[in-house]
Amino acid sequence: MAEFIDPGKLRTELGLQRCVAQSDGLGGQIENWAEVATVFGMIEPISAQSLVGADQTRQAITHRITMRWRGDVSAGTRLTGQGRTFAIVTSHDPDETGRYLVCRTLEHAR
Numbered sequence: 001m002a003e004f005i006d007p008g009k010l011r012t013e014l015g016l017q018r019c020v021a022q023s024d025g026l027g028g029q030i031e032n033w034a035e036v037a038t039v040f041g042m043i044e045p046i047s048a049q050s051l052v053g054a055d056q057t058r059q060a061i062t063h064r065i066t067m068r069w070r071g072d073v074s075a076g077t078r079l080t081g082q083g084r085t086f087a088i089v090t091s092h093d094p095d096e097t098g099r100y101l102v103c104r105t106l107e108h109a110r
Helices: none
Strands: 012-023 029-053 056-068 078-081 084-092 100-109
Touching: 029 078, 056 084, 078 100
Parallel strands: none
Antiparallel strands: 012 029, 012 078, 029 056, 056 100, 078 084, 084 100
């Protein structure tokens, strides 16, 4: 049975970004993020936890982001929007119909 996802809830505009390594001219590499697409999705918070280290406290927040299916979304890519960055940890097709993609993401808040 196909999972029902209301497409009207996919209204948050997000930028899909991929990491592009560039030479730094000294034999190393610099990682830059390049936007490869604009997508619309639904963001749902799942959990939050406090991380303490090096005399700093940060919040690690996990979200479930649902969007229309794309074949180029995987762990290592990220979504950005509303001044926030969501690192994609996993992505899957919830009902294997090729209609939607559900991403589990991690956001580090300060």
